[in-house]
Amino acid sequence: MAVRERRERERAERHRRIVAIARELAEEQGWDAVTTRRLAERIEYSQPVLYGHFPGGKDEIVAAVAVEGFAELATALRAAVEGRREPADAVRALGSAYLAFAAAHPALYSAMFESAALPFAREDTPAPLREAFVVVRDTLAPAAPGDPDRHAEVGWATLHGLATLGRAGRLPPDGAADRLAHAVDLLAARG
Amino acid sequence: MAVRERRERERAERHRRIVAIARELAEEQGWDAVTTRRLAERIEYSQPVLYGHFPGGKDEIVAAVAVEGFAELATALRAAVEGRREPADAVRALGSAYLAFAAAHPALYSAMFESAALPFAREDTPAPLREAFVVVRDTLAPAAPGDPDRHAEVGWATLHGLATLGRAGRLPPDGAADRLAHAVDLLAARG
DNA sequence: CTCGAATCGCTAGCGATGCTAGAGTCACGA
DNA sequence: TCGTGACTCTAGCATCGCTAGCGATTCGAG
Numbered sequence: 001m002a003v004r005e006r007r008e009r010e011r012a013e014r015h016r017r018i019v020a021i022a023r024e025l026a027e028e029q030g031w032d033a034v035t036t037r038r039l040a041e042r043i044e045y046s047q048p049v050l051y052g053h054f055p056g057g058k059d060e061i062v063a064a065v066a067v068e069g070f071a072e073l074a075t076a077l078r079a080a081v082e083g084r085r086e087p088a089d090a091v092r093a094l095g096s097a098y099l100a101f102a103a104a105h106p107a108l109y110s111a112m113f114e115s116a117a118l119p120f121a122r123e124d125t126p127a128p129l130r131e132a133f134v135v136v137r138d139t140l141a142p143a144a145p146g147d148p149d150r151h152a153e154v155g156w157a158t159l160h161g162l163a164t165l166g167r168a169g170r171l172p173p174d175g176a177a178d179r180l181a182h183a184v185d186l187l188a189a190r191g
Numbered sequence: 192m193a194v195r196e197r198r199e200r201e202r203a204e205r206h207r208r209i210v211a212i213a214r215e216l217a218e219e220q221g222w223d224a225v226t227t228r229r230l231a232e233r234i235e236y237s238q239p240v241l242y243g244h245f246p247g248g249k250d251e252i253v254a255a256v257a258v259e260g261f262a263e264l265a266t267a268l269r270a271a272v273e274g275r276r277e278p279a280d281a282v283r284a285l286g287s288a289y290l291a292f293a294a295a296h297p298a299l300y301s302a303m304f305e306s307a308a309l310p311f312a313r314e315d316t317p318a319p320l321r322e323a324f325v326v327v328r329d330t331l332a333p334a335a336p337g338d339p340d341r342h343a344e345v346g347w348a349t350l351h352g353l354a355t356l357g358r359a360g361r362l363p364p365d366g367a368a369d370r371l372a373h374a375v376d377l378l379a380a381r382g
Numbered sequence: 383c384t385c386g387a388a389t390c391g392c393t394a395g396c397g398a399t400g401c402t403a404g405a406g407t408c409a410c411g412a
Numbered sequence: 413t414c415g416t417g418a419c420t421c422t423a424g425c426a427t428c429g430c431t432a433g434c435g436a437t438t439c440g441a442g
Contacts, residue, residue, distance in 0.1 A: 120359070154374045156352070157351075161353075165304075182342065
C-alpha cells in the first residue's frame with residue numbers, strides 16, 4: 001500500500017524533473033542539446049522511462065516546458081501591470097515585461113512559440129495560455145479603438161514580432177528601448 | 192578548354208538546382224523532409240556533392256533558400272505598393288502583400304526568419320534582405336511619427352508577429368482581415 | 383505463506399539523420 | 413605517354429528519436 005503511494009510520489013517527482021531538466025538543458029545549450037539520451041542520463045534513468053511519462057516523446061516534453069513558460073509569463077505580466085492605474089503606463093509596463101521575459105528566457109520563449117505544437121485559440125487550450133492572453137487583452141483594452149480582442153491580438157503580435165526579430169538579430173541591438181516606447185505609443189494612442 | 196567551361200556551367204546549374212529543390216521539397220512536405228539524402232537523390236548526385244557547393248552543409252542551403260525568399264518578398268512588396276499615392280493606402284497594400292506572402296509560402300517564410308541563421312542588420316547583410324527592409328521603411332515613412340527607421344522596425348515586427356502567430360495557430364483564423372485593418376490603422380494613424 | 387500476474391525499468395537494436403574519409407575515375411598539361 | 417589534379421562515388425561514423433523484448437520486483441489471490 002504505502003509502496004504504491006511512494007511510487008506515485010516518485011513518479012510525479014520524476015515527471016517534474018524531466019520537464020525541469022529539459023528546460024534547464026535548453027536554456028543552457030539550446031534545444032538542439034536536449035536529446036532523449038542526455039535527458040535520460042540526467043534524470044538517472046534509461047531512455048524508455050521518458051516515454052512512460054510522455055508517450056508523445058520529445059515533442060510532448062517540449063510542450064510541457066512551453067506550458068510552464070506561459071504560466072510564468074502570465075505571472076510576470078500580471079506583476080508588472082499590477083497597480084498601474086494610467087492605461088498608457090500599464091501598457092508600457094506590459095510591453096517592457098514581455099520583452100524582458102523573452103530576452104531573459106530565449107529557449108523557453110522559443111519553445112512557447114516555435115518548437116512546441118500547442119493547441120491555441122481552441123477549446124482545449126491549456127489554461128496558462130489563456131491566462132497570458134487575458135492579461136495582455138485586459139491591459140490593452142482601455143486603449144483599444146475598436147474590438148478589444150482584435151486590439152490585443154495586434155498588440156501581442158507587435159510584442160512577439162519585436163521579441164523574435166530582436167532575438168534573431170533581425171533588428172539593430174541598440175534602439176530596443178526606442179522601439180518599445182514607439183510601440184507603446186502606437187498601442188496606447190487612444191487612451 | 193571547352194570542357195572546363197561546360198563544367199562550370201554544369202556546376203552553376205547544379206548549384207541552382209540544389210537550392211530550388213530544397214525549397215520545393217520544403218514547401219511540399221516541410222523542412223523536416225529536406226534531408227541531405229533526399230536532396231542528393233533528387234539532383235541525381237551523391238551526398239558529398241552538396242558539400243562541394245555548400246561547405247556549411249544543410250544550414251547553408253537553407254540560408255540560400257531564405258535569401259531567395261527575401262528577394263521575392265521585396266519584389267512582391269514593391270509591386271503591391273507601386274503607384275499608391277495615398278500613404279494609408281500604401282500601408283494597407285504593403286501589409287496585405289506581406290501577410291499574403293507569408294501565408295502563401297509558409298516554409299519559405301520559416302526559413303527566412305526561423306530556420307536560417309542569416310546576418311541581419313550588419314555590414315555583411317545580403318542585399319535582398321536590405322532591400323526588403325527598405326521597401327517597408329519607405330512605405331511606412333510618410334506615416335512615421337518619429338524616426339522612420341524605428342517606425343519601420345515596429346511596423347515590420349507587427350506584420351511579422353501577425354504572420355507567425357497566425358501560422359502557428361496562435362490567433363483565431365477568422366478575423367485575420369480585421370487584424371490587418373486594425374494594424375494598418377495603428378501604423379498609418381498620423382498620415 | 384506461496385505463487386501467478388502485472389508493473390516496472392533495463393539492454394539492445396532499428397531506421398534515419400548530418401557529415402566525412404578514402405578510393406576510384408577522368409580530362410588536362412608536361 | 414604519363415603523372416597530376418579536380419571530381420565524384422561508396423562506405424562508414426556518430427548521433428538522433430523511438431521501441432521491442434527481457435529480467436526483476438511487487439501485489440493480490442488461494
